[in-house]
Amino acid sequence: MADYNRYGHSYGGGYSSHTPPPSAPPAPAPTTSAPPPPSYGYGGYPSAYPPPPPQAAGGFGYGPVPVAFPPGTHPDVKRAFHAxxxxxxxxxxxxxxxxxxxxxxxxxxxxxxxxxxxxFNDPASSSPSRMGPAQFVSLWNCLGQWRGIFDRYDRDRSGKIDSRELTEGLRSLGYAVPPSVLELLIANYNNGVPRNGALDFDNFVECGMIVKGLTEKFKEKDTRYTGSATLTYDGFLSMVTPFIVP
Structure with a gap:
């Protein structure tokens, strides 16, 4: 039995396909090329990064396979996928x-x-080890949101966020994580030291995605949104293992 209500917070605020996260702050427009459209894709987060190099020739002599992107996909994202x-x-x-x-x-x-x-991959995909364009676009835009959150709380511009900033960042995404769990997460990326640690963007994304993924898996079991659920041992292992095995 897992019960988060004793912390006085609801886990139901985490964004999912039904509730998008808050928009990240706008990034400065590129100066070396014509400005892209003001927003695109998930959450309207503007592109803040230079476009990748053009696609190299491929397809083993037969040309590349036609790729169908979701409507409105930004050209930078398409170029990134093709590259x-x-x-x-x-x-x-x-x-x-x-x-x-x-x-x-x-x-x-x-x-x-x-x-x-x-x-982010489609669980019904015949090739779970490969990602298609639709899933790539969803992931790309989600990371844009998370990059905005990371930059917002990295107030000293060190390229890392500490435990307090991590707490605020996850809360802004809708996840009120108990302090004891946060200490375990931070220790995981700081050689077992739970306090005074700091996470770079890579670790912030992994940490946040673990919280997001496990919360969504738990909500599937907590159909009444009470903050409690009963799981079998097999069900518990099936839910947790993908998040702890690299």
Whole structure:
């Protein structure tokens, strides 16, 4: 039995497909090229990063597979996907995804990339180890939101956020995480030291996605939104294992 109500907070505020997170602050427009449209995709977060290089020729001599992006997808996002899809197959694997995200946002560890692949890929996909354009767009725009949150609470511009800033950042996303859980999360990225630690953007994303993913999995069991649920041992392991195994 898990019960978060004793902390006096509701976990139901975490954003999902029904409740988008708050918009990130607008980023300055690029100065080396014509400005992109004012907003795009999930949450209307403007592109704040330079476009990736043009797509290289691929497809093993047959040309790239036609790719269908969601309507309104920003050209920068399309270029990022095509640049990552080096074989022109219309889908990218974890290493291609790592390259695309690291070029645009931050150097992501393969562990974080695998977690993102698990959370954003279509569970009904015949190729769960590869990500299509629709899932890529959803992930890209979500990371734009999270980058905005990270920058907002990285007040000293150190490139890292401490435990207090992490608490505020997660709360702004709708997750009132108990202090004891936050200490465990921070210790996980600071050699077991729970206090005075700081997270870079990669670790912030992984930490936040673990909170987001487990919250959404828990809500599937807590159908009455009481903050409590009963799980079998097998169900518990199935729910938690994908978030702790890199």
């Amino acid at each position: 990552a899809d080096r074989d022109g197959s219309g889908a990218i694997d974890e290493h291609e995804l790592q390259g695309a995200l690291s070029t645009a946002y931050h150097r992501f560890s393969i562990r974080t990339v695998r977690l993102l692949m698990f959370l």
